[in-house]
Amino acid sequence: MNKLLIAFGLLIASFAAISQDVIGKQDINLDNDLMTPEALWAFGRVSGVEVSPDGNTILYGVSYYSIEQNKGNRDLYTMNTDGTNNTQITKSPKSEFNAVWRPDGLKIGFLTSESGSVQLWEMNPDGSNRVQISNIEGGITGFKYSPDQTKMLYTKEVTLENKFKDLYEGLPQTTGRLNDDLMYRHWDEWVDTYSHVFIADYDGKSLSNDKDIMPGEQYQSPLKPFGGIEQVNWSSDSKTVAYTCKKLIGKAASLSTNSDIYFYDLKTGETKNISKGMMGFDVAPVFSPDGKYVAWESMKREGYESDQNRMFLMNLETGEKTYATKGFDQNVGNLTWSKDSKKIYFTSDWHGAFQIYSYTIKKGEIKQITKGLHDYRSVAEANKKLIATMQTMSLPTEIFAIKEKNGESQQISFTNKELLSKLSMGKTEERWMETADGKQMQVFVIYPPHFDPNKKYPTLLYCKGGPQGPLSQSFHYRWNYQLMAANGYIIVAPARRGVSGFGQAWQEQISGDYHGKSMQDYLTAIDNMAEEPFVDEDRLGAVGASAGGYAVYYLAGIHNGRFKAFIAHDGIFNEEAQYLETEEMWFENWDKGGPFWDKNNKVAQEAYAHSPHKLVQNWDTPILVIHSEKDYRVVVTQGMTAFNAAVLRGVPAEYLYFPDENHWILQPQNAILWQRVYFNWLDKWLK
Numbered sequence: 001m002n003k004l005l006i007a008f009g010l011l012i013a014s015f016a017a018i019s020q021d022v023i024g025k026q027d028i029n030l031d032n033d034l035m036t037p038e039a040l041w042a043f044g045r046v047s048g049v050e051v052s053p054d055g056n057t058i059l060y061g062v063s064y065y066s067i068e069q070n071k072g073n074r075d076l077y078t079m080n081t082d083g084t085n086n087t088q089i090t091k092s093p094k095s096e097f098n099a100v101w102r103p104d105g106l107k108i109g110f111l112t113s114e115s116g117s118v119q120l121w122e123m124n125p126d127g128s129n130r131v132q133i134s135n136i137e138g139g140i141t142g143f144k145y146s147p148d149q150t151k152m153l154y155t156k157e158v159t160l161e162n163k164f165k166d167l168y169e170g171l172p173q174t175t176g177r178l179n180d181d182l183m184y185r186h187w188d189e190w191v192d193t194y195s196h197v198f199i200a201d202y203d204g205k206s207l208s209n210d211k212d213i214m215p216g217e218q219y220q221s222p223l224k225p226f227g228g229i230e231q232v233n234w235s236s237d238s239k240t241v242a243y244t245c246k247k248l249i250g251k252a253a254s255l256s257t258n259s260d261i262y263f264y265d266l267k268t269g270e271t272k273n274i275s276k277g278m279m280g281f282d283v284a285p286v287f288s289p290d291g292k293y294v295a296w297e298s299m300k301r302e303g304y305e306s307d308q309n310r311m312f313l314m315n316l317e318t319g320e321k322t323y324a325t326k327g328f329d330q331n332v333g334n335l336t337w338s339k340d341s342k343k344i345y346f347t348s349d350w351h352g353a354f355q356i357y358s359y360t361i362k363k364g365e366i367k368q369i370t371k372g373l374h375d376y377r378s379v380a381e382a383n384k385k386l387i388a389t390m391q392t393m394s395l396p397t398e399i400f401a402i403k404e405k406n407g408e409s410q411q412i413s414f415t416n417k418e419l420l421s422k423l424s425m426g427k428t429e430e431r432w433m434e435t436a437d438g439k440q441m442q443v444f445v446i447y448p449p450h451f452d453p454n455k456k457y458p459t460l461l462y463c464k465g466g467p468q469g470p471l472s473q474s475f476h477y478r479w480n481y482q483l484m485a486a487n488g489y490i491i492v493a494p495a496r497r498g499v500s501g502f503g504q505a506w507q508e509q510i511s512g513d514y515h516g517k518s519m520q521d522y523l524t525a526i527d528n529m530a531e532e533p534f535v536d537e538d539r540l541g542a543v544g545a546s547a548g549g550y551a552v553y554y555l556a557g558i559h560n561g562r563f564k565a566f567i568a569h570d571g572i573f574n575e576e577a578q579y580l581e582t583e584e585m586w587f588e589n590w591d592k593g594g595p596f597w598d599k600n601n602k603v604a605q606e607a608y609a610h611s612p613h614k615l616v617q618n619w620d621t622p623i624l625v626i627h628s629e630k631d632y633r634v635v636v637t638q639g640m641t642a643f644n645a646a647v648l649r650g651v652p653a654e655y656l657y658f659p660d661e662n663h664w665i666l667q668p669q670n671a672i673l674w675q676r677v678y679f680n681w682l683d684k685w686l687k
Contacts, residue, residue: 022093023066023073033424034449035486037675040477041065041668044415046389046397047074048098053105055339055383056081057125060399061099062415070669076110078125081382081401083412089127098142098229103149109133111140120154120207134200134207141195142222142229145202146238151266152202153232153241157193160218181250186583187225188630188662195220197232197243199266213241213264213271221245223259227283235287235294235316239266242274242285242294254585258302261285261294274314280307290341292316293361295324297332303586306468308504309333311346311359324359328366329503332357338381345369345379345386349470349501352430352442356388356402370407373430375473376400391475393446394425394482424449426485433494433528436520442502443525444471446481446491456536458686460484461526461563462493463544463551467510467518467591471495478665478674479545487679488687489541492529496521498547512593512603514547515554515610522551526562538564539686543678545569546634546663550612553642556623557615565685567678569626570634570663573642575611581635616645622652624681626674628661654681 026042045063052059058079065072074095079086090096092114099110107122114121115132117139123130134140136156143154162168164178177190184191196214200207214221221243222231231244246259260275261282275282280299287294294314299307309331313322325332330348337344344359354375358367369386370376377397379388386402390409399413429445448457462479464471471493481491495502497518498510510518522542530537540563544552549571556566572578576596579588589595593603623646627639639655646653656677658670665671 021066021069022091023064023069023071024075024091025064026066028419030422033422035423035425035480035483037483037672038067039419039423040480040483040675041067041671042419043396043477045477046399046413046415049378049380049387049389049399050100051081051380051382051387052101052125053103055381058382058387058399058412059099059101059108060413061096063095065668067668067672070667072668076108076127079413081385081387081412083399083401083410086413087126089123089125100145103145103147109143109145111143113139120152131205133202133205136207136210142232144229144232144234146234147236148238149204150202151238152200152207153234154198154200154207155195155222155229155232156198158196158212159193160216182254182585183250183583185632187633189225189632194218195222195224197221197241197264199241199264213243214245217247218249219245219247223283230284233285233287236289236291240264241266242287244283244285251585254583255589256302257281257299257305257586259283261296275312278312280304281309282312284335286335286337286344287316288337288341288361289339292341295335295337295344297335304590305584305587306466306500306507311335311344313361322364324364325366331500334378336379336381345381347376347379349375349472351501352444352470352472352495353501354470354472356386356407358404368407369404370402370409373428373473392473393428393444393475395420396475425482427451428481433524435517435524437517441521441524442495443528444481444491444493444495445529446485446493448485448488448490451534453534455534456539457488457490457534458539458541458682459490459492459526459529459535460682461522461540461542462491463522463542463548463555464493464496464499465544465546465548467498467514467547467550468500468507470501471499472501478671483675487682489682490529490535492525494521494525496525511591512607514550514591514607519551519554519558522555523559523562530562541565541567541682541686543567543682544571546571549573549634552623553612554610554615556621557612557618559621563621565682566621566623567626567681568623568639568642570628570631571625571638571642572612572634573638573645574613575608577641578634578638581637582633584633613641613645616649619646619649619651622681622685624654624656624677626656626658626677628658628663628665630660630662633663652685 028039028042048061050059061074063074076090076096077088094112094114097111109122120134121132140154140156198210200210233242241264258279260273263272279302282298285296298310298312301307311324311332313324332346334347347354353373356369356376356379374392376388376390389397390400391397400409401412402409426447426449431443432440435441500507542563549568552566552568553573592607594601596608625639625643627636643655665674
């Protein structure tokens with residue numbers, strides 16, 4: 001549940017089968033200056049920023065969605081690193097993904113499905129002369145050029161032989177699935193295929209001599225569902241491919257997070273595990289341009305998906321490993337080498353914001369480059385500046401140029417300038433509150449646009465999912481603070497126990513204790529805000545998804561009349577059922593302490609004793625339950641049973657069900673319905 005990225009496959013699913021009408025910027029008619037669900041889906045979504053080899057030009061993509069067509073489309077743009085000469089270079093009914101500069105800077109490689117399956121294409125930097133490079137059966141999911149431009153690595157889905165094939169003989173139309181081990185489905189798909197890494201020769205025109213470097217193995221690389229092509233990389237001399245893989249299957253794979261970094265030698269065909277003995281997640285290797293080092297992200301403990309994300313370095317000549325961020329009590333991500341190999345840039349969240357940092361190889365020093373309430377989500381070097389993507393609660397992702405010396409930033413892309421100029425955003429305020437056990441907790445308060453302190457407003461407690469991970473400045477396309485505020489609500493978002501960015505100890509306090517300190521943190525936040533004269537304490541609601549849905553279900557049983565309405569999306573209702581319904585057993589074992597049948601495990605017994613379903617006898621407050629059929633992480637029966645319990649208890653309730661969505665809501669019309677139902681429910685009980 002603690003996942004930050006949407007995988008390539010989810011994006012493809014969202015954009016698949018686009019009609020022949022090109023989808024671009026959408027015109028939205030607004031009755032006033034307030035955000036609406038339709039306006040939210042009209043924003044262009046900037047992603048995939050790549051700086052050219054000469055450091056002068058930026059390549060990036062923008063996704064637009066059509067509510068009418070219920071689809072999205074992604075086109076590519078280029079501009080100079082000072083923001084000038086911004087040019088759209090593709091305009092087609094098929095989305096372009098994974099767009100990168102060829103090492104010589106003369107071509108742009110990208111993925112699209114113009115030929116009926118997703119293949120590799122190239123074009124000139126101005127978008128002209130589109131040529132198909134690959135013709136791989138079944139299509140590909142990602143690719144990277146070798147630095148010497150003589151080879152290509154790509155990833156694709158492979159189907160391995162069914163061990164029960166004899167039983168299926170003569171039954172081509174059967175829909176039955178026979179399994180004898182775990183991990184038979186994961187997040188939102190049945191595991192019928194495996195993502196593998198292939199190496200091919202590249203002559204500037206096509207690919208040849210393809211080779212699967214993981215033949216016959218039931219392993220995934222990149223790791224599904226969130227890993228992308230960043231988990232596979234070339235060495236600077238083009239002789240080695242480093243890839244991320246968890247070489248475990250079935251029950252063992254469901255119990256462990258132990259992925260490793262593997263080196264595949266192109267000349268010998270030999271594979272070497274360079275992180276052997278490091279038992280947590282080891283992912284996303286990046287080689288220094290001078291060929292002396294490889295760096296990667298690493299977690300220490302097996303089975304703990306929210307362990308501290310550290311940076312490790314290995315000297316490629318000596319094999320010596322260095323825990324580069326030792327003593328830095330924060331997570332690291334998006335590792336990027338400087339061109340001279342003297343530094344690594346990375347992003348990290350601290351106190352509700354993601355900043356850019358640098359690590360110097362020679363001195364081993366970490367320096368914070370940026371400051372302020374914003375989320376920097378990527379960083380790249382471009383001659384004498386840094387190019388980064390940034391968002392806030394009031395600003396969708398845009399591209400910024402940053403001076404490394406003083407952290408001064410300048411916005412250079414303005415994808416949503418026109419739409420933003422028509423909308424009024426609510427004020428975002430940072431507060432610090434004392435918790436029940438005397439700790440200091442950060443809380444963000446988002447006020448309605450045109451806020452009048454002399455009025456009283458209905459107020460929503462936002463319960464964060466995860467349960468670990470950041471509560472930061474994200475501009476979310478479902479749980480959007482500004483959209484909620486535009487509907488006349490004050491939003492209270494506490495960084496309760498379990499939230500990252502406050503040290504590892506704060507983050508870990510929620511494991512085995514969903515029901516304890518974090519619930520008291522929620523009540524502290526809403527009780528504190530209820531004392532404000534502009535908050536109507538008789539019109540309070542609580543909303544949340546996933547672990548936030550758990551919180552809503554739990555608060556419904558203990559809130560003692562504080563709240564007048566609840567909304568739970570994809571929430572955990574019955575912890576004992578959840579343990580046996582989900583697929584990533586490492587998560588349940590770590591966060592619940594173990595299985596519910598282990599009567600000698602005090603942590604587990606305490607956790608399951610406080611399952612929300614055991615408090616349903618106290619439910620007396622209207623509740624909206626939302627859940628989706630393809631959510632295999634928190635299965636749909638969790639929502640059904642919660643709704644059924646409410647109805648049987650005589651509690652006013654509604655159940656919004658999506659048969660074709662997963663743990664998220666990805667389709668535009670489904671998302672619009674989600675928002676309409678959401679606000680209709682809140683307005684019914686809080687206004």
